Amino acid sequence: MTIPKKKSRNRNHLSREVWVQAATRTIAxxxxxxxxxxxxxxxxxxxxxxxxxxxxxxxxLIHAALEAWEQDQSLDVVARYSAIPDPRRRLRVLLFAAFEDLENGLFFAALSVSSGDPRVQPFLVRAAERRLALGVAAFQDLGLDLAEARERALLAYAAYAGYFQLLRTTPGAVTSVTDLSGYVRRLAEALVPAKAPRL
Amino acid sequence: MTIPKKKSRNRNHLSREVWVQAATRTIAxxxxxxxxxxxxxxxxxxxxxxxxxxxxxxxxLIHAALEAWEQDQSLDVVARYSAIPDPRRRLRVLLFAAFEDLENGLFFAALSVSSGDPRVQPFLVRAAERRLALGVAAFQDLGLDLAEARERALLAYAAYAGYFQLLRTTPGAVTSVTDLSGYVRRLAEALVPAKAPRL
DNA sequence: GGAACTCCATACGCAGCAGTATGGGTTTGA
DNA sequence: TCAAACCCATACTGCTGCGTATGGAGTTCC
Structure with missing residues (x-):
């Protein structure tokens, strides 16, 4: 009576991935x-x-955890948002999606904590380049020139980074604003110019 | 020939303050x-x-360095800015002054890096409370209600914190925007409502 | 000019964590 | 069933940094 191809693989052996997940939690x-x-x-x-x-x-281990994060990041962002035709709507969706992903935002804030670490730096630099490029392109699609698009993209990214930094370091200060979507809506209204008159 | 009251106090003895200054540099x-x-x-x-x-x-030592920073901080801020009568001008001056103080901004970003440290937390919390309260009051002086003032103050503070976080972690991303004053001006314009009609 | 005080060097013990060496238990495959 | 491969425990070494103990040189005060 042979056990029917249990193929259970192993009893309670840890896989490499288990370590990576644990490291990811610790980093966050x-x-x-x-x-x-x-x-x-x-x-x-x-x-x-x-x-x-x-x-x-x-x-x-650290490198593996960071790379796993980077993969999750750059996976489908471009594909998902570049599909939205209206640039105004695309920009708003982008903003709201970024702020609503708490897990990712807090992990990013935790990474910024370790910015001095030479292992972390390249990941932060690439993330900043990717996101700012996305933002600049989005604002340019609205008809803004490069300099102005850069300014607004930086402001948006700083507001994003700062929001999650504050949420991480002093959560009490953030929760005094009860309505996150109101916060993001204000940011969007401040950055996205009024709808151009139909020409 | 006695040396005339050299009173040099000590040859090359280090004072407590020297250690605090060194620690402050290290923290930054x-x-x-x-x-x-x-x-x-x-x-x-x-x-x-x-x-x-x-x-x-x-x-x-760490506590001494943090307290020295906090003293410098809360020293004259209120006194200096509350003297400006026009609330719109006061708010703009406040914003520009905050962003132009690189040293303080970068030290704050460095502190946020160590937010997990139980020694640092209270200082960050107090700083956030102080600054947000100042911002909320400034926006209320503009005639905004409390909820809206809180939202804008948080947005301003997040933009401040995020700016210096990015300047610290990925300076290359920030310097792509060559004109800081332009950045701040945009932030101010986005947050400060248009001048109310004289009533 | 001696005692007391100030400031610092030297030399230790101790703890936490990285990395290595080695052996043993378990599973897999022939 | 036996050997190889897989996965992990145990037991080390080495390094870094905190904190302590103690002595000694320079200064001040009487």
Missing amino acids: QEGVQAVAVEPLAVALGVTKGSFYWHFANRDD | QEGVQAVAVEPLAVALGVTKGSFYWHFANRDD
Whole structure:
């Protein structure tokens, strides 16, 4: 009576991905520098022996976590929003979507916390380039010239980064504004010029 | 031939303040967690023996540096800006002054980096409360109701925090906007409602 | 000119965490 | 069933940084 192709693969073996997920949670909560091998091992109920079988070293784990985030990021953003034809509507959807993704926003804020880390820097730089380029293009599609589009994109990105920084560091200050969508709507109204007269 | 009342006080003795200044520089550059006693001692050309004579422990130094910053902060802000009679002009001056103080802005961004530190949290919370209260009051003076004043104050503060966060983490992204005053002017125009008709 | 005080160097103990070495238990495949 | 591959535990070394203990040089005060 052979067990029918249980193929259970393993009993309670940890996969590389489990470590990456745990590291991601740690980064979101306490920053990159808090990713320590031994405490993570204790939290996962194993020892360092497991870790150093899956990863070359600590940097390897951190890099894997950051790359996983970057993949999630740049995956479908362009595809999803470039499909919206009306540039005004596209810009508003972009803004609201960015502010409503709490998890991603807080992880970004946590990454900014570790901006000094040479492992983190390139990811932050690429994220900034990607997002600002997206914003600049969106504002240009509205008919603004490059300089003005850059100014507004930077303002929008700063408002985004600052919002999640405040939400992370001093949540009490943010929740005094009860209506997030009102906040974003004001930002959108401030940045998106009044509808051009039909010409 | 006695040396005439040299009263030089001491040859090259370090004062407590010297340590605080060094810690402040370190915080501005690398965050609170980078304030380590032994490296600081090496940088100052002394040993830990000096440090532990002036301070009880590491926390003592960090607390002293943070308090020095807070003092500088809340010193004359209210006195300086509440003197401006016109609320519209007062608000604009406030905004420009905040963005032009690079040193303070970057130190604030560096502090936000260490927001997880229980020593830093209270200082960040107090700073947020103080600044937001100032902003809310300024917008209320413009005739806005409380909810709207809060929304705009939060937007302004987020734009401030985000700007310096980006300046710290990805300076290249910010300098693509060459004109800071243009950025601030846009923010001011977006937030300060058009001049009310004289009634 | 000696005692007390100030400021700092030296030398230690201790804890946390990175990384390595090695062996053992379990699963898989032939 | 036996060997190989897989996955992890144990036990080390090494480094960094906190905090303490103690002594000693320079200064001040009497």
